Amino acid sequence: GGERDEKFDPFANYLRLHGDVDVLCLQEHKIPMSQLSSRSEPSRCSTVVGYESFWSCATERRSRGFNGVATYAKVGLVASADAAPFDDPELDDQGRCVVTDHGEFVVFNVYVPCARDAEALTRKMKFLNALHDAMERRRKGGKRVVLVGDMNLKVDKRDIYWKHRCLNVDEVLGRMKVKGDGGDGGCSDFPKWKRDVADNWDKITAALRTIEAVPRQTTNPSTRQKFDRYRARVKLGENSFVMLGVHEDTEEDALDCYSIDECRYIDPSDDTARLYRKKNVVCVDTLAELMSKIANISWDEMTQRQIANSEEAGLNLDNPSYLWMKARLEKDGMVDVFRKFYPTAEARFTCWHQFMNKRYTNEGGRIDFTLVDQELAEFVEPNDGRTLRCGKEGPHADPLGEEAALSAATAGGLFESGSFSGGGIAAATRRALDTQFGEAHTGMVYTPPSYSDHIAVSLLMKSSFRDFVGRLVLCNDAPTRKAQPHKSQRSIASFFGAAGSKASSSSPSTAPPRSASAGEKRTISQDAAPKKKSLYSYLGGSRTAAKENGSSGGASSSSKKRSVPKNSVLKHFGKK
Numbered sequence: 001g002g003e004r005d006e007k008f009d010p011f012a013n014y015l016r017l018h019g020d021v022d023v024l025c026l027q028e029h030k031i032p033m034s035q036l037s038s039r040s041e042p043s044r045c046s047t048v049v050g051y052e053s054f055w056s057c058a059t060e061r062r063s064r065g066f067n068g069v070a071t072y073a074k075v076g077l078v079a080s081a082d083a084a085p086f087d088d089p090e091l092d093d094q095g096r097c098v099v100t101d102h103g104e105f106v107v108f109n110v111y112v113p114c115a116r117d118a119e120a121l122t123r124k125m126k127f128l129n130a131l132h133d134a135m136e137r138r139r140k141g142g143k144r145v146v147l148v149g150d151m152n153l154k155v156d157k158r159d160i161y162w163k164h165r166c167l168n169v170d171e172v173l174g175r176m177k178v179k180g181d182g183g184d185g186g187c188s189d190f191p192k193w194k195r196d197v198a199d200n201w202d203k204i205t206a207a208l209r210t211i212e213a214v215p216r217q218t219t220n221p222s223t224r225q226k227f228d229r230y231r232a233r234v235k236l237g238e239n240s241f242v243m244l245g246v247h248e249d250t251e252e253d254a255l256d257c258y259s260i261d262e263c264r265y266i267d268p269s270d271d272t273a274r275l276y277r278k279k280n281v282v283c284v285d286t287l288a289e290l291m292s293k294i295a296n297i298s299w300d301e302m303t304q305r306q307i308a309n310s311e312e313a314g315l316n317l318d319n320p321s322y323l324w325m326k327a328r329l330e331k332d333g334m335v336d337v338f339r340k341f342y343p344t345a346e347a348r349f350t351c352w353h354q355f356m357n358k359r360y361t362n363e364g365g366r367i368d369f370t371l372v373d374q375e376l377a378e379f380v381e382p383n384d385g386r387t388l389r390c391g392k393e394g395p396h397a398d399p400l401g402e403e404a405a406l407s408a409a410t411a412g413g414l415f416e417s418g419s420f421s422g423g424g425i426a427a428a429t430r431r432a433l434d435t436q437f438g439e440a441h442t443g444m445v446y447t448p449p450s451y452s453d454h455i456a457v458s459l460l461m462k463s464s465f466r467d468f469v470g471r472l473v474l475c476n477d478a479p480t481r482k483a484q485p486h487k488s489q490r491s492i493a494s495f496f497g498a499a500g501s502k503a504s505s506s507s508p509s510t511a512p513p514r515s516a517s518a519g520e521k522r523t524i525s526q527d528a529a530p531k532k533k534s535l536y537s538y539l540g541g542s543r544t545a546a547k548e549n550g551s552s553g554g555a556s557s558s559s560k561k562r563s564v565p566k567n568s569v570l571k572h573f574g575k576k
């Protein structure tokens with residue numbers, strides 16, 4: 001228990017530097033419900049001066065220690081909350097959604113399941129279908145909807161690194177055949193890369209029929225630790241083999257990107273097997289590797305870009321999660337605010353493969369979204385499409401281009417990649433860490449790689465939105481109480497007379513928020529929580545500090561200076 005000193009609340013100060021955030025949504029916090037209810041969560045992060053927090057934790061046996069979403073909102077902005085919005089324990093217990101009611105609208109903070117195979121895709125679609133049903137129920141109750149979070153899907157070919165776009169080979173060959181049969185020049189009129197595919201696809205498919213995952217043992221050059229890995233191999237002749245790809249942790253991972261078979265999943269809505277990927281669909285970089293190693297034809301980068309930008313390349317349009325998102329935009333009329341303001345922005349990604357250092361070459365995907373109902377889109381602060389951050393001081397010559405996107409992802413080169421020999425993420429300088437801060441805007445907030453393999457996406461509303469929302473009092477119904485498990489633990493002060501009457505600093509009935517000027521703009525900001533790291537690494541805290549100090553446990557004396565992780569938020573605002 002006890003009150004936090006506003007002056008020394010690092011998280012509150014951190015949010016102020018990000019434009020005085022009104023609503024913050026985190027995904028994959030990984031904090032167990034038991035820690036929140038016992039107030040033993042890292043850095044007591046459920047309590048932030050001036051904010052209420054609302055939590056959904058994974059309580060399902062297989063998900064404990066994973067998942068989890070949390071929404072922080074300024075006191076007076078939330079009427080109620082629900083950490084079990086699906087009315088389905090199987091889904092609610094996964095800790096993937098918390099809903100906060102803001103009077104005229106609701107915010108769905110979600111962490112959508114990833115799907116690497118057909119079985120996982122069925123689970124993912126069950127979640128997405130339930131999410132749509134829950135949003136529809138809120139709309140029928142008169143609420144507008146904001147959907148924010150890690151959606152684990154893409155909706156535009158620019159949402160994925162160009163080499164990872166899919167090419168439908170059958171579509172390419174079919175168009176060539178139609179034109180060739182028409183007698184108007186035949187295949188010679190097509191680009192060379194299409195002729196290469198037509199001439200060698202049978203040879204490639206024959207080789208892929210021999211594919212196998214070969215076990216290999218790799219060694220970390222620094223620690224000499226050995227790992228059992230797998231790599232794909234195909235047979236080209238009697239005693240001729242070619243290795244494909246890189247070493248992976250499992251046989252399935254080694255073979256996955258070379259599968260060209262038709263794929264189906266079980267649609268959870270009617271238990272029907274449905275197509276989710278046509279046969280002979282392959283990524284551009286995978287096709288280039290196959291052409292080089294099997295057909296002995298090398299394509300330069302210009303050729304590969306020509307393929308990636310062709311009409312036959314893009315996203316897998318049969319993926320049901322893509323179709324789900326398209327339906328939200330086209331049928332439900334929701335607005336993808338990033339694409340609304342930056343329709344031509346290239347290579348603006350929100351997630352990268354951390355282990356492979358892909359952020360430093362900007363090979364990622366945009367899988368974190370903020371979607372708003374059409375009625376709310378009119379309140380989004382307009383801009384000229386040039387407010388995207390570019391990782392450098394001053395305006396960029398082409399803020400919507402690939403060069404600016406790479407500069408933003410790496411803070412203009414200030415963020416350095418980690419070593420493949422071990423040692424983790426490279427330490428960032430204070431100058432590099434401070435590049436994440438700037439004026440509130442609709443777009444992307446490039447938080448450091450040490451925080452997460454994701455960055456934040458942000459939404460800036462007009463000042464008139466304040467009047468639209470109004471001042472709210474948080475109710476004390478059962479769903480709201482469940483979403484605030486940290487309040488179930490009584491503070492020490494509550495056991496004493498005068499002190500017991502002292503309300504928590506985040507209580508809406510006794511602690512009004514700081515005054516704001518009439519022209520102040522409201523911000524709804526979304527920051528994806530760590531994939532590889534928990535909130536311990538995000539906020540710093542006693543456990544990490546104890547580990548660094550060599551402590552075996554126990555609470556530190558408040559009079560002693562605590563060390564914090566070199567890249568944590570506390571490094572900005574810790575007590576001196």
